[in-house]
Amino acid sequence: MTIGPRRRAALATAAALVLSLGACSSNSSSGTKSSPTPSGASSGSSPSASAPADGKAAAVPVGPGPQGSYTVQKQPSQGSCTYRYTKDKQPLPDRSCTPGATNPKVTQATLKTTICRSGYTADIRPPTNITSREKTANAASYGYTGPLRDAEYDHLISLQLGGDPNDARNLWVQPPSPGHKPGAGPNNPKDSVESKLKAAICAGKTDLVKAQQAIATDWTTALQVLGLTKQAEASKDPKAEDGE
Secondary structure, three states: OOOOHHHHHHHHHHHHHHHHHHHHHHHHHHOOOOOOOOOOHHHOOOHHHHOOHHHOOOOOOEOOOOOOOOOOOOOOOOOOOOOEEOOOOOEEOOOOOOOOOEOOOOOOOOHHHOOOOOOHHHHHOOOHHHHHHHHHHHHHHHOOOOOHHHOEEEEOOOHHHOEOOOOHHHEEEEOOOOOOOOOOOOOOOHHHHHHHHHHHHHOOOOOHHHHHHHHHHOOOOHHHHOOOHHHHHHOOOOOOOOOO
């Protein structure tokens, strides 16, 4: 049977109406808009929410490791580094100048023969005739003008946490913390954090790499980030083996 033009137009209109009603029914029955919702969005696990801000969790650089003979390392140019401070005025290093650097000899597999072995840090520490010259140059890098005896030439990732002994990226002139008495030498609460982290690593309570990343990012929040705050408060503060 031949279908006339009017009949074909009527059938097309009816088909379009059926498709439109079907789409509306599907959307209303699910209670959602037709645009898709990203998986996990309701739990706050979208990529933008879970991704670290400004590269904080980026891999820490690997240094050359312990040397049989150390040489004075070139420091960043004068005035090129800027201190950062927490809300309670604790000093933090410039992320570009001092991102930290790890000792390749220290891994999760070598803990017992490296940082968890008594006396290890003393075996790899650079001599003062090297670090004293680096400290003076690094003070100029950061524009530090206070007495050098009141500042600590600090390993951002300390030797007892597997930090590189003499990589310039892992050392900074750390100014005094709040409450410091001028002329009294460094007062560095960061040392206590480092010792607690080492104890947790050697006790298997946290991972070496995670601890290194946490201390390099912000030493004031490292214990909290790793979920070790309550454990650290409950335990006796271990004696620091490496104050740098």
